[in-house]
Amino acid sequence: MTSEPAHMNPARSFQGLILTLQRYWAEQGCVILQPYDMEVGAGTFHPATTLRALGPKSWRAAYVQPSRRPKDGRYGENPNRLQHYYQFQVILKPNPPNLQELYLGSLKAIGIDTALHDIRFVEDDWESPTLGAWGLGWECWCDGMEVSQFTYFQQVAGFECSPVAGELTYGLERLAMYLQGVESIYDLNFNGLDGVEKVTYGDVFLQAEQEYSRHNFEHADTEMLFRHFRDAEAACRKYLEAGEPKPDGNDQRHLMALPAYDQCIKASHMFNLLDARGVISVTERQSYILRVRELAKACGAAWLKTEGGGVAA
Amino acid sequence: MPDLLLELFSEEIPARMQRRAAEDLKKLVTDALVERGFLYEGAKAFATPRRLALHVAGLPVKGQDVREERKGPRVGSPEAAIQGFLKGAGLSSIEQAKIESDPKKGEFYVAVIEKPGRSTPDVLAEILPGIVKNFPWPKSMRWGAASREPGSLRWVRPLHSIVCTFGPETEDPEVVRFDVDGIGSGDVTKGHRFLAPDEIRVKRFDDYAPALERAKVVIDTDRRKDMILHDAKDLAFAQGLELVEDEGLLEEVAGLVEWPVVLMGSFDEAFLDIPPEVIRTTIRANQKCFVLRDPNTGKLANKFLLTSNLIASDGGKTIVGGNERVVRARLSDANFFWKTDQQVKLEDRLEKLKSIVFHEKLGTQYERLERIAALAKELAPIVGADPELAERAARLAKADLVTEMVGEFPELQGLMGRYYATLQGEHASVAAAIEEHYKPLGPSDRVPTDPVSVAVALADKIDTLVGFWAIDEKPTGSKDPYALRRAALGVIRLLLENKKNLQLRSVIYDALQKLEAIFVVDPKSLEAAQAKLSEIDDPAEKPDLSYFKTQDLLEFFADRLKVALRDQGARHDLIDAVLSLSGSSDLLMIVRRVEALGRFLDTEDGKNLLAGYRRAANILRIEEKKDGRAYDEAPDLQIVGDQGQIEEKALAVVLDGAKREAAAAVEAEDFEGAMRALSRLRQPVDAFFDKVTVNAEDPALRANRLRLLNSIREATRTVADFSRIEG
Structure with a gap:
């Protein structure tokens, strides 16, 4: 770490923080993946977590996932809230017995000294109604601030996890703000450089936050979104059916779990956009969530019939 | 006497579960010991975020020896009988049995079986794994490689190690060896996660607790609470402030630390413009910090107290700084919401409610609002409220749902509406009603008393109930997703505690009729309704569907009323x-x-009249059955006058008067008066049964006497159905 140039220091560089975490988890045997190329609400939606958490195979992965929460948009005016932000996601399946120590090791790697900082594991049972998933774990607090989510997956897509995976999610912007000691996300130093070479988070994302907030709250075409929701739902079902093994065939594997799951992700994002536009009532919300969950469950069931899900080729 | 020390060391146990878990551990272990005949002197359980510990003092080294004598066959019995006896008693030869004799049986064999008591550690090793495996956590989980297999150990969070020792003070205790799903018991634990992470070898409770204390772990929750409270008060006092005590928060915070260190932080005074409830809610809910107030003014101070789990190398400066940042961010959010919310008047928010669907079959929040406003206006005079104010309050009651603040802190709904209403100059009763119309939220919640609040609260709840009845979404069994039972109880409490008379039937019927277009009718109840309808000939008299739904909802109210009254100790038979x-x-x-009725039945008159009623009802039942006809006509006073005995005449006179008087009193809602009227019946009824033979020879006289009995029944029916009264 000492050989790290100053501009890569997580305490002054947003990308330095990401690279440090990637390196740390790579050393723990994780495959370092790139973000999933679809709009998702959280890193958990990445098939490397949702689907890989299912089935008997061991799996270790870490990746950054841009996450979209349309409702959290604040037109770039709130220093703490974004409708698009980054999560750093780690999944270790089965969870090693020392996962808490590994996690604390990652904090140390990014410069959080446990002799100075108050680190706490505060109960937070994680549940994703749309994914039919739940787990037990904590919010990890650093000096009263939630910096990560730590979960032992018990169920995903309605299926018991066997073995259980440990999932860590770092809220990168918030963590970086603390490390860099800035009061606004937009003031984060992105590249760790100074003077004219310095690029801030605001330089990269402020305009996007403003534009997308307008889109999410005012202009997103709700008629189209409702239609796309229905389309994605139908496509998901269609692909699942098309990929189902033939009852009389030799190959009993499902052939299209992943493309079907993409449509489930899409439906979920359409729902989030509609929700942000305020056109879904409390009671309707429930039924939309249920519809996405049904898709997720069906995709999970299909995944368990694939090689990745543990079926022999 | 030896002691047991047990510690279950795990990853962080949720604060809210710790106390209960410690108690469960104590109970399960001591119960299992007592069940096996092991008594003990005392037991105490402890919990920290990372461990459950149990100390059981004064256990015996081993269980009691059991000596049992078993009678066998007579001396000289056949060999088969002797062999069977030896086998059953576990003896190898008949020489091991002694011979006793009694005068009846003669000489016979007796086996003396001596079972030495089992050693306590053996018994513990047998009991404990099961207790760990079946521990009653409210939520438990599987983890790690072991979770590949079905039935792997479940614990609240991963369980790492177990300490279990047993022995007397005077010597080194022994480790009670057992294994739970691959976790073996031992005598090693760990101290504070950061301050003393090394392994600690422990012997017994006497050195365990001090060793942990040295390793910066206070195992007793109550002591941690005392430490926090004490330090918090000290820190507050030093600043001339007062701690806003919060027992729930204290308990929770004590469950988040093994070594509490209380620190004070502050925030910008400008934030104090935000309502104090909002400041408290965000600091408490999100940060688990205490707030402080000025003891002279009672106003919140711009300080907070946090409880950390660390003796930090910089004295806590970094920790305070970090917490202040978060509090600042949270309060900035809250302040932003507070300020932006004020820029839009509540009435101008209503438009937004048009796009929020309350329920797909019941329309939008806005439509609901219109109904509530109309109903509140209508109910206002009945509960003594100004109709205009009630309508206004109802129209604004839901507007805060679309404010930023309530979007962020849903628990502040109503309260924020009240603040914003006050700020925009609404009448005080309107502002209060906006907050209070949700109340009461349960059996112990406060019931509003301001008539405007009562009107809106009633309208809100009645509209909810009527709406869900209209679309046939009634609670079933344990399922009540729209909290309709709570809504009905709310109506009941609002009316009873404010002493308001309201004919629910007409209110409900009228409200239902307006929703007829969206009615959903369960085919079964429709059938029943149609059957009832076909019995009615006159088309003008035919009830409509709203009538049946009203009937059904009133029955629901009756059920809820029964539950509510029963909870207050009223006799359910009287309610029936x-x-x-x-x-x-x-x-x-x-x-x-x-x-x-209850008071009346407690009097002598009441008791006797009830007895008289029962006698009359019994005779009538038997005679009516015998004769195959009812005697429900009025008694013929001519027959009474011409042929009746004096007691019979007296009864007829009093009956007529008492019944009319009781009915009139009921009409005037004077129930005491109605009971008084009925109590006049007691003496003549008693005399009648005393002197008059109902089954007279003369059939006409007999029939008339039966009619008199029927009149007694009828008279009591003016106030209640006496046949339902028990006891």
Whole structure:
């Protein structure tokens, strides 16, 4: 770490923080993946977590996932809230017995000294109604601030996890703000450089936050979104059916779990956009969530019939 | 006497579960010991975020020896009998048995079986794994490689190690060896996660607790609480402030640390413009910090207290700094919401409610609002409120749902509406009603008393109930997703505690009729309704569907009323007696009647009249059955006058008067008066049964006497159905 140039220091560089975490988890045997190329609400939606958490195979992965929460948009005016932000996601399946120590090791790697900082594991049972998933774990607090989510997956897509995976999610912007000691996300130093070479988070994302907030709250075409929701739902079902093994065939594997799951992700994002536009009532919300969950469950069931899900080729 | 020390060391146990878990551990272990005959002197359980510990003092080294004598066959019995006896008693030869004799049986064999008591550690090793495996956590999980297999160990969070030792003070205790799903017991634990992470070898409780204390772990929750409270008060006092005590928060915070260190942080005074409830809610809910107030003014101070789990190398400066940042961010959010919310008047927010669907079959929040406003206006005069104010309050009651603040802190709904209403200059009763119309939220919640609040609260709840009845979404069994039982109880409490008379029937019927277009009718109840309809010939008299739904909802209210009254200790049979008969849907009246009936039945007159009623009802039942006809006509006073005995004449006179008087009193809602009228019946009824033979020879006389008995029944029915009264 000492050989790290100053501009890569997580305490002054947003990308330095990401690279440090990637390196740390790579050393723990994780495959370092790139973000999933679809709009998702959280890193958990990445098939490397949702689907890989299912089935008997061991799996270790870490990746950054841009996450979209349309409702959290604040037109770039709130220093703490974004409708698009980054999560750093780690999944270790089965969870090693020392996962808490590994996690604390990652904090140390990014410069959080446990002799100075108050680190706490505060109960937070994680549940994703749309994914039919739940787990037990904590919010990890650093000096009263939630910096990560730590979960032992018990169920995903309605299926018991066997073995259980440990999932860590770092809220990168918030963590970086603390490390860099800035009061606004937009003031984060992105590249760790100074003077004219310095690029801030605001330089990269402020305009996007403003534009997308307008889109999410005012202009997103709700008629189209409702239609796309229905389309994605139908496509998901269609692909699942098309990929189902033939009852009389030799190959009993499902052939299209992943493309079907993409449509489930899409439906979920359409729902989030509609929700942000305020056109879904409390009671309707429930039924939309249920519809996405049904898709997720069906995709999970299909995944368990694939090689990745543990079926022999 | 030896002690048991047990520690279950895990990853962080949720604060809210710790106390209960410690108690469960104590109970499970001591119960299992006692069940096996092991008594103990004392037991105490402890919990920290990372461990459950149990100390059981004064256990015996081993269980009691058991000596048992078993009688065998007579001396000289056949060999087969002898062999069977030896086998059963576990003896190898008959020489091991002794011979006893008694005069009846003669000489016979007796086996003396001596079972030495089992050693306590053996028994512990047998008991404990099961207790760990089946521990009653409210939520538990599987983890790690072991979770590949079905049935792997479940614990609240991963369980790492177990300490279990047993022995007397004077010597080194032994480790009670057992294994739970691959975790073996031992005598090693760990201290504070950061301050003393090394392994600690422990012997018994006497050195365990001090060793942990040295390793910066206070195992007793109450002591941690005392430490926090003490330090918090000290820190507050030093600043001339007062701690806003919060027992729930204290308990929770004590469950988040093994070594509490209280620190004070502050925030910008400008934030104090935000309502104090909002400041408290965000600091408490999100940061688990205490707030402080100025003891002189009672106003919140711009300080907070946090409880850290660390003796930090910089004295806590970094920790305070970090917490202040978060509090600042949270309060900035809250302040932003508070300020932006004020820029839009509540009435201008209503438009937004048009796009929020309340329920797909019941329309939008806005439509609901319109209904509530109309109903609140209509109810206002009945509960003594100004109709205009009630309508205004109802129109604004839901506007805060679309404010930023309530979007962020849903628990502040109503309260924020009140603040914003006050700021925009609404009448005080309107502002209060906006907050209070959700109340009461349960059996112990406060019931509003301001008439405007009462009107809106009633309208809100009645609209909810009527709406869900209209679309046939009634609670079933344990399922009540729209909290309709709570809504009904709310209506009941609002009316009873404010002593308001309201004919629910007409209110409900009218409200239902307006929703007829969206009615959903369960085919079964439709069938039943149609069957009833076909019995009615006159088309003008034919009830409509709203009538049946009203009937159904009133029955639901009756059920809820019964539950509510029963919870207050009222006799359920009296409630039934009044409800089964009363056509009234005025809950207050029903309750008054139940109370009056209860008091009446406690008097001598009441008891005797009840006895008289029963006698009359019994005779009638038997005779009516025998004759195959009812005697429900009025008695012929001519026959009474011409042929009746004096007691019979007296009864007829009093009956007529008492019944009319009781009915008039009921009409005037004077239930005490109605009971008084009935009590006049007691003496003549008693005399009648004493002197008059009902089954007279003369059939006409007999029939008339039976009619007189029927009149007694009828008279009591003016106040209640006496046949429902028990005891």
